[in-house]
Amino acid sequence: MEPGFGWMVFTALVGESVAIYGLLKSANQWYYVSRLGREQYPLPPGDMGWPLIGNMWSFLFAFKYGDPDSFISNMVARFGRTGIYKAYMFGSPSIIVTLPETCKQVLMDDERFKSGWPKSTNELMGRKSFLGFSGEEHKLLRRLTAAPINGHKALSMYHEYIKEVTINSFDELAKANRPIEFLIEVKKITFKIIMHTFLGSEVDPMMKTLEEEYANLNNGLRAIAINLPGFAFYKALKARKKLVKILQAVVDGRRARKSSNLSETQQDDGVVNGC
Known part of the structure; x- marks a missing residue:
């Protein structure tokens, strides 16, 4: 050539x-x-x-x-x-x-x-989530969901649990004898407290699974909506299905116990008991 x-x-x-x-x-x-x-x-x-x-x-x-x-x-x-x-x-x-x-x-x-969100966020959070409403509808939904945990009296029921989780978590970190990312560890503690507050003690054994799947869901909220293996949105959709399955089981169990007149303490039931 x-x-x-x-x-x-x-x-x-x-x-x-x-x-x-x-x-x-x-x-x-x-x-x-x-x-x-x-x-x-x-x-x-x-x-x-x-x-x-x-x-x-x-x-x-x-x-x-x-x-x-x-x-x-x-x-x-x-x-x-x-x-x-x-x-x-x-x-x-x-x-x-x-x-x-x-x-x-x-x-x-x-x-x-008008407020709006990316397609990936809307699909992952759902049409009936806080993101799907605006104006008066958003305010009404916020009042209904936040009422059980608003105020000193409502939160005082969880004070001992919050104290126990925080102390135990920091004790475990102190014994780890390794560098930690403080913000990440605080997020884990906060997530554990929120899950217990809303869902009750029955989710404690599956807390690690909830934390991992929620992290996968959160990573997909700002991702491009490409539903193919290897993309964050695909992984987030799978995580959403797993979370919905877990939460639905908790809600169904509460409703079944309520209909059978099986009562538990308000603190142990968590906020979802009102469903």
């Missing part, structure tokens, strides 16, 4: 790669922005990212490596300090605002700006 021909092939491959790269990078821009018409819908500067994925790779990368501000800093460096940018986030065309005044306007104007 002649050297000249080899360079021609190499140049053609490089040119083709650049063309494909440019085409893919422009696909979202053409599809979502160009069809709106500039005169009718003037949009802020920004980058719509890759097809389907959008800007999520750089967004998740910034959070994973502990530098979330770098995502916005990159926008500012590329498009100027405008305070508002277009992007493609969580499977939808999005507008990102960064100025305090603009953020305040968006967050406080319930008539023109």
